[in-house]
Amino acid sequence: MRLETWSYTRRYQIKAIFDVYPHVTVLFRQIGSYYFIYSMKGLTKDHLPGRKEYVQMEYLLNKELGLRDAYRQRKFR
Numbered sequence: 374m375r376l377e378t379w380s381y382t383r384r385y386q387i388k389a390i391f392d393v394y395p396h397v398t399v400l401f402r403q404i405g406s407y408y409f410i411y412s413m414k415g416l417t418k419d420h421l422p423g424r425k426e427y428v429q430m431e432y433l434l435n436k437e438l439g440l441r442d443a444y445r446q447r448k449f450r
Contacts, residue, residue: 374392382400401431408434
């Protein structure tokens with residue numbers, strides 16, 4: 374999976390498109406010092422990403438923004 378394009382939208386939000394899901398617009402929001410997936414537009418029932426894809430998308434965006442270490446150190450419940 375590759376991060377195709379990304380851009381800032383409103384305050385603390387980023388819109389991104391990935392090559393595996395080119396028809397889906399992923400909206401990220403900032404929490405602390407990294408970004409996480411807030412919502413997705415354009416999903417179909419046939420192509421729903423799983424947890425593995427969500428984590429990979431978050432990782433790629435945070436890596437692109439130079440926030441990889443903060444993302445890797447986040448706390449899991």
